[in-house]
Amino acid sequence: MSDDLTRLTASHLAGLLAAGEVSSVEATRAHLDRIEQVDGDLHAFLHIAGDAALRRAGEVDRLRADGADVGPLGGVPVAIKDVLCTKDMPSTAASRILEGWIPPYDATVVARLRSANLIPLGKTNMDEFAMGSSTEHSAFGPTHNPWDLDRIPGGSGGGSAAAVAAFEAPFALGSDTGGSIRQPAAVTGTVGVKPTYGGVSRYGAIALASSLDQVGPVSRTVLDAALLHDVIGGHDPHDSTSLDQLWPSFEQAARAGAENLDLRGIRVGVVRELSGEGFQTGVQQRFDEALALLASAGAEIVEVSAPHFEYAIAAYYLILPAEASSNLAKYDSVRFGLRVTPEGGGTVEQVMAASRGAGFGPEVKRRIILGTYALSAGYYDAYYGSAQKVRTLIQRDFDAAFGQVDVLVSPSAPTTAFKLGAKMDDPMAMYLNDITTIPANLAGIPGMGLPVGLAPEDGLPVGIQLMAPAREDARLYRVGAALEALLEDHWGHPLLDLLPADFGRHPAGADRIVPLPGPGTEPDGGTH
């Protein structure tokens, strides 16, 4: 029973809880058992709530038994990226400088999970301060990809993605500044959504780059992402950039998408600059097949150009370090966090230097140096100022593209999961991973990643990214749920069913992949 409960989607589990067929204690215990069983291999969690989770689950069970309305997701377990403040668990952003720090308050999104009676299972691993694409920059050691333990789970939110893919949690919260929800989703075969900037509160999310950060859901289905998004989203007076508007029900959008697979009238724009050269063959192939499937459902597929996307990475890696260097200035060893006193004592400056020297990892230091340089008086116009102008040009590219189409698509990431260690000595190679996801952050628009199969050459998951204009997140849920349903009809099961039970010990073989009809596919369905 235990194992079965962990295989259920959040929406399915919520149904069983509501019907009284399963208790929250049983569901929570099943996930904690699963964590116990596999997290030694994965290291998706930095902190496991254990007793607190079971206690809370018991309370929710009692509330339900007393006839209280515990909400549609009451009693369902959830994992939380360690970038989010939780008043009952350490919140470290995977940095030594915050090791053991327990915040005095909950992030708004966490408070909303609690009031919706979800059960926090623990805090998930990430790249330090969310800087990275592989979770290898965590000060507490990397997370492993359940599809192949020698490979990265993506980053920075590799912990949340791996936990969801490996059935340690039905869904999780992530944060996405340049792709940290969508790229881990791509390489683990999960669904991830970066909401419209301002759609979800950033209050209590440990800041990386404030003009880019958004919290969002990670799940195994589009519907589950929508359910979680409905819980965490909406206006928050504690966040001055929070949009004060009413949002439609994303659950309804996802349900409508799954029920109506007729996509006639939907125009899908393929971004020319986000495919082709530099993209792995199998990634491109699965992406093209997904497009063929959308076309077979009646969607109109057109190519659109976004000429300034070629400068997106350069602009992002100036804007992000500039904002990050300011945000990280508060870790001064005085107010909170690690304090290292040099031998024999020292001035305030010396204590601060020693603390920051010991507390921050190499990638964080690299970005602080980059950011302070880009903001320095002599170079501000040349670097930071130019990057902001490029940001505007990218926003205009999106405006022009959305004048022609309803959604834009690209592969979620240029390659499948690479080997742990492969890019650690080459920051530039690591940064290039973000080419597909960064434009949406620079423009503040919503993006969704969902799995479209396994690459024939390595048997690893491939994701498609859907993007919509700002505030049109519901459109992503509708089209995403339709595409997901079309794919599952074709495969006959969800993609994650292919994840071996003893995952990671041997990579999934290409022979287990059902190809889709589409370009490059033989009539008998064989692609290789």
Ligand code: GLN
């Ligand atoms: N990989 C990107 C970076 O290193 C994205 C990080 C993020 O979204 N938090 O900045």
